[in-house]
Amino acid sequence: MAVTNDLRTFKNAAWLGWQMEANWTDPFLFATYSIVRPIAGTLILVFMYLVITNGETETAFFSYMYVGNAFYMFVAEVLFGVTWVIHDDREHFMTLKQVYIAPIKFYVYVFGRSAIKIAIVSIGVLITLAFGVFVLGVQVGSGGVDVPLFVLSLLLGLSMLLVMGLAMGGLTFLTAKHEGGINEGVAGVFYVLSGVIFPITVLPHWVQGISMALPVTYWMEAIRRGLMPDAMSEIAKGTGLEGLSNLELVGALLLSAFAFLVLSVAVFKYADKVARRKGKIDWTSAY
Amino acid sequence: MSDTWLMTNLRAVKGRAYPRVIGASREPSWIFFEVALPLLTVAAYAYIYKFMDAPAAFIGFVILGGAMTAFWLNVLWGMASQLYWEKETGNLQLYMMAPISRMSLLAGMAVGGLIGTTMRAAATMIIGIGVFSITLDLSEPLMLVVVFMVTMIALYGMGMMFASLYLLLGREAWHMSNLMTEPIYLASGFYFPVKALGAYAAVGASVIPITLGLDALRQLFYPATSGEYGFLPIEVELLILAGLCVMFLILSKLSLDYMEKLGKRTGRLTLRWQ
Numbered sequence: 001m002a003v004t005n006d007l008r009t010f011k012n013a014a015w016l017g018w019q020m021e022a023n024w025t026d027p028f029l030f031a032t033y034s035i036v037r038p039i040a041g042t043l044i045l046v047f048m049y050l051v052i053t054n055g056e057t058e059t060a061f062f063s064y065m066y067v068g069n070a071f072y073m074f075v076a077e078v079l080f081g082v083t084w085v086i087h088d089d090r091e092h093f094m095t096l097k098q099v100y101i102a103p104i105k106f107y108v109y110v111f112g113r114s115a116i117k118i119a120i121v122s123i124g125v126l127i128t129l130a131f132g133v134f135v136l137g138v139q140v141g142s143g144g145v146d147v148p149l150f151v152l153s154l155l156l157g158l159s160m161l162l163v164m165g166l167a168m169g170g171l172t173f174l175t176a177k178h179e180g181g182i183n184e185g186v187a188g189v190f191y192v193l194s195g196v197i198f199p200i201t202v203l204p205h206w207v208q209g210i211s212m213a214l215p216v217t218y219w220m221e222a223i224r225r226g227l228m229p230d231a232m233s234e235i236a237k238g239t240g241l242e243g244l245s246n247l248e249l250v251g252a253l254l255l256s257a258f259a260f261l262v263l264s265v266a267v268f269k270y271a272d273k274v275a276r277r278k279g280k281i282d283w284t285s286a287y
Numbered sequence: 288m289s290d291t292w293l294m295t296n297l298r299a300v301k302g303r304a305y306p307r308v309i310g311a312s313r314e315p316s317w318i319f320f321e322v323a324l325p326l327l328t329v330a331a332y333a334y335i336y337k338f339m340d341a342p343a344a345f346i347g348f349v350i351l352g353g354a355m356t357a358f359w360l361n362v363l364w365g366m367a368s369q370l371y372w373e374k375e376t377g378n379l380q381l382y383m384m385a386p387i388s389r390m391s392l393l394a395g396m397a398v399g400g401l402i403g404t405t406m407r408a409a410a411t412m413i414i415g416i417g418v419f420s421i422t423l424d425l426s427e428p429l430m431l432v433v434v435f436m437v438t439m440i441a442l443y444g445m446g447m448m449f450a451s452l453y454l455l456l457g458r459e460a461w462h463m464s465n466l467m468t469e470p471i472y473l474a475s476g477f478y479f480p481v482k483a484l485g486a487y488a489a490v491g492a493s494v495i496p497i498t499l500g501l502d503a504l505r506q507l508f509y510p511a512t513s514g515e516y517g518f519l520p521i522e523v524e525l526l527i528l529a530g531l532c533v534m535f536l537i538l539s540k541l542s543l544d545y546m547e548k549l550g551k552r553t554g555r556l557t558l559r560w561q
Binding site: 036044045050053199202 | 316317319320323324327328330331332334335336337338339341345462465466468469470472473476477478479480483484516
């Protein structure tokens with residue numbers, strides 16, 4: 001019964017999310033809108049690369065950078081998306097209090113709303129990858145695709161991001177005007193420190209220690225090893241994680257994701273408790 | 288045009304600029320985020336150039352581009368979207384009833400936004416220069432000031448025009464601003480020389496004032512690279528920017544009048560939640 005209720009909450013929240021994301025325009029314009037931003041973001045990197053290499057794209061590092069940037073879309077959108085659900089419902093639609101006191105699990109509702117964002121981002125990631133493979137010669141599938149590694153790390157990573165997003169959402173309960181900055185800041189830190197578009201070996205030595213504590217670092221490496229094992233072994237300067245076997249890599253991902261899971265749940269529970277005690281659940285700041 | 292009319296409108300400019308400048312200092316955390324967030328992107332892009340052993344000037348290009356994103360974001364969210372938000376919060380009708388030119392309001396928003404954003408962009412740039420230990424080779428400081436000012440007048444003129452047009456969009460305004468972030472970073476060459484896009488694309492992107500402004504600033508900071516990476520001679524870019532200033536200021540006045548007339552006729556000028 002409880003599971004049925006949760007599934008219904010999830011389904012309806014996802015449907016509501018879809019309507020809120022997409023009903024402002026016609027499907028064609030929405031589809032265009034959804035893919036133009038990620039493609040443009042990726043093309044910035046492509047042109048940065050082209051201007052230095054005079055047009056050479058069929059290299060292992062180009063593929064490394066391109067695939068990392070494509071999958072980073074999940075990091076940015078999921079972290080921001082989960083938080084935005086709480087901000088949007090509270091500040092703009094002023095419906096958070098009704099949702100909060102409804103006989104449903106609040107986090108299931110938030111995950112349902114976020115699921116549709118993940119689905120939309122997934123399409124952006126797929127189109128970006130297809131563009132990379134067919135137009136720019138990105139070496140996805142070079143040496144075959146390690147499907148178990150890819151699928152396992154993708155699922156692990158997305159779950160980790162959702163729970164981290166929930167923690168950020170908890171902080172949104174307590175802040176009126178900072179959620180955008182906090183989210184972009186956290187996502188930005190991952191972008192710089194997690195080997196998304198360049199190997200962490202280029203960072204100062206003491207910063208690499210921080211990189212090794214972040215689950216996104218292992219996630220990015222595992223995703224790339226799953227999708228393009230040959231290209232990954234060709235990165236001449238190393239990725240900083242080349243010493244780990246696939247099994248060790250997944251183990252490190254599991255361990256760091258679990259640590260962040262515990263931390264995120266604790267942050268959300270604490271923020272939720274404080275927000276209830278201080279009456280901030282239905283707080284609006286006209287922002 | 289009486290002295291009273293002029294003084295009233297100058298007071299309106301000052302009055303609208305005031306909250307832009309003072310408001311920022313009331314929320315210091317925003318200053319932190321607005322300075323620190325561009326630095327994260329700058330750092331990522333600087334490291335990728337470093338990894339590829341790019342010429343040192345490219346790290347300077349990235350820092351300059353990263354600092355200039357503050358102006359573009361301010362134009363999108365602080366200018367273009369502003370009248371729409373004023374409508375949503377109920378202030379727009381007060382503006383419309385006030386015995387002032389609507390252009391004074393837009394000019395006040397622009398002046399206030401420009402002052403506040405310049406301070407934040409300068410902080411981003413100074414920190415970026417310090418962190419990445421880059422050297423600039425500035426030989427024409429006066430030209431730099433002129434190029435910067437002309438670029439900003441053209442850019443904020445464009446923002447004033449967008450402010451009116453956004454009123455017609457309703458809640459699509461939010462999506463429009465979102466849509467004009469990364470694609471404009473790409474088209475205007477915020478993180479690489481715009482010349483790399485090819486001549487036709489760079490000419491097309493030149494309608495956005497920051498494209499030529501940024502290219503000219505890079506040439507002024509790194510004169511040695513202007514032959515290889517500069518798009519047009521600085522003087523030509525300055526001339527085009529001056530033309531864009533005039534064009535956008537005229538277009539902003541026309542679009543403001545059109546929006547007001549249309550809004551009054553359709554009764555949507557103060558209609559919220561559309």
